[in-house]
Amino acid sequence: MAATAMAASMTLTLTGCGSGSGDGDVTLKLIAADYGDSEANGSQHYWDELSRAFEKKNPGIKVDVQVYSWKDVDKKVEDLVKDGHAPDLAQIGAYADYAAKGKLYSADQLLSIPTQANFQPSLAEAGEYQRVQYGMPFGASTRRLFYNKKLFAQAGITAPPQSWSDIAHDAQLLKARGVKMPYALPLGPEETQAETLMWMLSGGGSYTDSIGKYRIDSPENIKTFDWLKDNLVGKGLTGADPAKLNRADAFQSFADGDVGMLNGHPTLMKQAAAKGIDYGTVELPGIDGKAKTTMGVADWMMAFKQNGHRAEAGKFLDFVYSDQNVEKFSGDYGLLPVTTSATQDMLADDKYAKFHGFLKQLGNAEFYPANKTSWPLVSKTVKAKMGAAVDPQGNPAGVLTDIQNTADEADNTTG
Incomplete structure (x- = not known):
């Protein structure tokens, strides 16, 4: 897997922006779930701020994020895929069916080696279909x-x-x-x-x-x-x-x-x-x-192959999973961070003392058989x-x- 991930990482470095489009700018389309409990703290605010910061650092890539309630988001992605209009990225509740149909990039085709290696091991394993990781954890909790x-x-x-x-x-x-x-x-x-x-x-x-x-x-x-x-x-x-x-x-x-x-x-x-x-x-x-x-629960980020924007999606995901962004999302919405480094930061911070019991259970938690x-x-x-x-x-x-x-x-x- 390490060799595969290194090859994928080298490919990303060589191809750069626009690799899947054949021209200049690329717009990534992301469908995401809403973790807020009101308009004021809806996830659209988080994604808009994150996307602007990413676009400023990567002027060749735009990110168009549409946020839906948990009641609707999985069905929205399902309908788009059925209609032949899969988004580049989806942050939803399940990945296995899309992985089984060959519609997703694997994590090692997208992420840099440090990013993929930084996922909590129990979460990375829960994101595997037939021993290959397709689901990238995004937001986790224990009970x-x-x-x-x-x-x-x-x-x-x-x-x-x-x-x-x-x-x-x-x-x-x-x-x-x-x-x-x-x-x-x-x-x-x-x-x-x-x-x-x-x-x-x-x-x-x-x-x-x-x-x-x-x-x-x-x-x-x-x-x-x-x-x-x-x-x-x-x-x-x-x-x-x-x-x-x-x-x-x-x-x-x-x-x-x-x-x-x-x-x-x-x-x-x-x-x-x-x-x-x-x-x-x-x-x-x-x-x-x-x-x-x-019990542990994770929601999943996945990247669809249809539009061919592998390099751009990977670059964006490396940004999404930076410690700063993972910690902000977790803090804003009361969820556990999905990366090892962000987890260690939260455990060392007394501000998050009430989360520590939940965090310490994550490594041994059991997840739904979502694979x-x-x-x-x-x-x-x-x-x-x-x-x-x-x-x-x-x-x-x-x-x-x-x-x-x-x-x-x-x-x-x-x-």
């Missing part, structure tokens, strides 16, 4: 358990939970104190696949085994969701029907002071602090103690079915087996 310190104190709870039995015990005390949602369990259609994976990991399972084969209906996963059904949902400790509770609503309820504890990512810190919530975070509780690992082209369908199926599995009358084993069958069929069809 921790958030708890409301005031509500815990009022319920007489002196320490955050470290095991499932602690969660159940503390939730009972919170309920007795009148807390609306002792434990918020968002298994509604918005982001069910995330909450599902967090609980799988805390129970010693996952979506896949060590060689990447789906193991959704494993004994560990069945035990996990049986426990949730019997010990949290069945005892009225979630305060809402998990199948109807979306992650955004659960976060808002935590910020409103109505939730005792829930699994969350770094952006919840800003949301809770804005409402004056005194909160703490701890590693995800497991069956008998802290979970061995947590499988079957994953989008499996994720969609999980969103549709997992909430009902933990209903007091639900059947976790039946639901997990049903999803496993869908996953096997999709895997056999798409690879």
Whole structure:
């Protein structure tokens, strides 16, 4: 890989600007997702400022960035590619299907060696399709358990939970104190696949085994969701029907002071602090103690071959992934940096102390099986079915087996 990357780097140096166009100036088109929660802090502002700085240093290359909501951005890119108008760059949620169809440049065809080597190893590996990196991580997060310190104190709870039995015990005390949602369990259609994976990991399972084969209906996963059904949902400790509770609503309820504890990512810190919530975070509780690992999530940057602007796209991406720009994006939007050097800078800065627990987990975090082209369908199926599995009358084993069958069929069809 090093030899390939060096060859690619030399090619970039030799060809220079305009290599893919045959004439002078080139305009790169980038479709990006919006991480802001209002017009004032939308991602368009970040990209406009970054693009102007890049264009000033590289007068032969223009960058046209269009930002879409997460609800629309993946579909926008999909439609453009289907219509034969692929953007040069896309910063979206999944890359594997485009890589499988041969539509993307690999990372070593685009990036300088120092840039590619600087990605967090766990993130770089998560961006590989058939052992070649096509997805370049852009924005990452890990998950921790958030708890409301005031509500815990009022319920007489002196320490955050470290095991499932602690969660159940503390939730009972919170309920007795009148807390609306002792434990918020968002298994509604918005982001069910995330909450599902967090609980799988805390129970010693996952979506896949060590060689990447789906193991959704494993004994560990069945035990996990049986426990949730019997010990949290069945005892009225979630305060809402998990199948109807979306992650955004659960976060808002935590910020409103109505939730005792829930699994969350770094952006919840800003949301809770804005409402004056005194909160703490701890590693995800497991069956008998802290979970061995947590969930990591990365969004992806990718470069399409169609327009032939490999050299220009690579030059722009080297700029995007400079420490200054990575740290600014992470700081602006409450996400974890995706490069090793920016991570080290953040860990050394007390200003980011509340991020340190999330950052330290990133190297060992487990990600969605986004390198499988079957994953989008499996994720969609999980969103549709997992909430009902933990209903007091639900059947976790039946639901997990049903999803496993869908996953096997999709895997056999798409690879």
